[in-house]
Amino acid sequence: MTNIRSLFATRLYQADLSAFGAAVDPAELENSCLVIADDDEAGQEWCEAKAFPGYTSYASLTDLPWRFPIFADLVKALDAHVAAFAKDAAFDLGEKRLILEDIWINILPPGGIHTGHIHPHSVVSGTTYVAVPEGAAAIKFEDPRLAMMMAAPPRITDAPEEMRQFVYVAPKPGDVLLWESWLRHEVPMNMSEEDERISVSFNYKWE
Template identity: 50%
Template sequence: MSLRPLFITQVYEASLADGRGWPEFNEQLIDVIRMMAEEDAAGRHWCKANAYRGYTSYGSLNDLPQRFPEFAELKRHLDRHAVAYAKALNFDLARKPRLDNLWVNILKPGGGHTGHIHPHAFLSGTVYIDIPDGASSLKLEDPRLPFMMARPSVTEEASEAERPFVYLKAQAGTVLMWESWLRHEVPTNLAKADRISISFNYA
C-alpha cells in the first residue's frame, strides 16, 4: 500500500534577518511606518471607517517604493524572493513577477484580520517587522474545506500538511509567501504591544 500526495500547497518562508545590516534596516522601516501612521490622515480615516484596530496604508497609499527609499530597498528584496518562489512552483511565466501593491499594517492589541484571499494577484505575502511576544501567528486554511462534507477531523498525530488550519509563527525579518487564492487570517493580537508587518501582492 502507498499514498500519493497530490495537489500540494507550497508556502514559501525565508528571512531578511539573515542579511547584512538587517537590524539597522528594520529600525528604519519601523520609523517610516510610525511616521506614516501619524501623518496619513486618509489611512486613519479608512481604518476608522472599516473598524481596523490600528493602522494600515491599504486604503490610502499605493506607491510606497516611490515615496520612501526604505520601501524601494524592501521591494528589491521581495522581488528576489518572488522570483525564487515562482521558480520553485514551476510556474511557466512570460515575465518576472511584478509587485502590484504593498501596504503596512500596525495591529494594536486586541486587533485582528478576518479570513480573506487576495484577488487579481497570483502571489501574496507578508514580511514581519516587529512581532512582540504573544502576537498572533498567520492562520492558513485548507482550501478544500468547503468540499469536505462528512470528512472526519484528524488525530493529534496528523502532520501539518493534513490539518485543516495551520498557524505560522513569524519573527522580525520573516518573509512568508503563498498563492493568492489561499484563504488566511490574522487572529486577535494577544500581545501587549503593536504587531507590525508589511503585506504585498505580485501580479
Template identity: 55%
Template sequence: MTTRSLFVTKVYEADLSEKVSLETLAHSIRTLAQDDQAGRRWSRECGYTGYTSYASLNDLPKRDPAFADLTRLVKPHVARFAKECAFALERPLRLDSLWVNQLPLKGHHRAHIHPHSVVSGTFYVEIPKGSGGICFEDPRLPALMAAPPRENGAPEGLRTIVSLEPRAGLLLLWESWLRHEVLAGSGRGDRLSVSFNFA
C-alpha cells in the same frame, strides 16, 4: 503500496532580518500611521483595529527608500517561489501593491484572500511577545463535507488550519487565492508588517 501527496499548497519562508533595517522600516510605518489621514479614516470605517495604508497610499517604494530596498530584497524570493510552484509565466511577476500595517496585539484581521494577484506575502518588522499567528486554511475546506476532523498533532500537511508564528525579519509568501487570517494576540504593543501582492 504507494501513497501520493496531491494538490500541494506551498507557503514560502525566508529570514531577511540581517539584510534589512527593521528599525528604519518600523520608523517609516509609525510615521505613516500618524500622517496618513486617509488611511486612518479607511481603517476606522472598515473596522480595521489599527492602521493600514492598504486603501490610501499606492506608491510607498517611490515615497520611501526603505520600502524600495525591501521590494528589491523580496523580488528574488518571489521569483524563486514562482519557480517552486512551477508557474508557466510569460513574464516575471511584478509588484502590484505594497502596504503597511500597524495592528495592536488584541486586533485581528479576519480571513480573506487577495484577488487579482498571483503571489501575496507579508514581511514582519516588529512582533511583540504574545503576538497572534497567521493562519492558513485548507482551500478544500468547503468540499470536505463529511470528512472527520484531524487528530491532535496531525502532520502539518494534513491539517485543515495551520498557524505560523510571526517573528521580526520573517518573509512569508503564498499563492494569493490561499485564504488566511491574522489572529488576535495578548499583551501590549503593535505588530508592524509590510504586505504586498505580485501579479
C-alpha cells in the same frame, strides 16, 4: 502493494528577508511604518470608517516605494524572494514576469484581528514582519479544500502538518512569508498586552 501519494501541494515559503543580501535596515523600516501611520490621515479615516483595528495603508497609499527609499529597498529584496518562490512552485511564466502590484503597512494593536480572506486577482501574496511582540498571534492558513469536505471527520491533533485543516505559523521579525494568493488566511487576535504587531504585506501580479 500499497502506494499512497500526496497530490496538489500548497506551498508556503518562509525565509529571512536578508537571505539574498538585502540591505534593509529593520530599525529604519519600523520607524518609517510608524511615521507614515501617524501622518496618513486618509488611511486613519478609512480604518475608522471600516472599523478596522489599528492602521493599514492599503486603501490610502499606493506608492510607498516611490515616497520612501526604505520601501524601494524592501521591494528589491522581495523581488528576489518572489522569484525563488515562483521557481519552487514550477510556474511557467513564459515571456511575462511577476511584478509588484501593491504593498501596504499593517499595524495591529493589542486585541486587534484580521479576519479570514484571500487576495483576488493576484498571483503571489505575502508579508514581511517588522515587529512581532510576545503574545502576538501566529498567522493562520486554511486548507483550500475545506469547503468541499462536507462529511469528512476532523484530523487528529498530531496529524502531519501537510494533512491538517489549519496551519499556524509564528513568524519572527525579519521573516518573509509567501503563498499563492488564493490561499485563505487570517490573523487571530493580538494577545500582546501593550505592543503593536507591525508588518508589511504585498501582492505580485503576472504580466
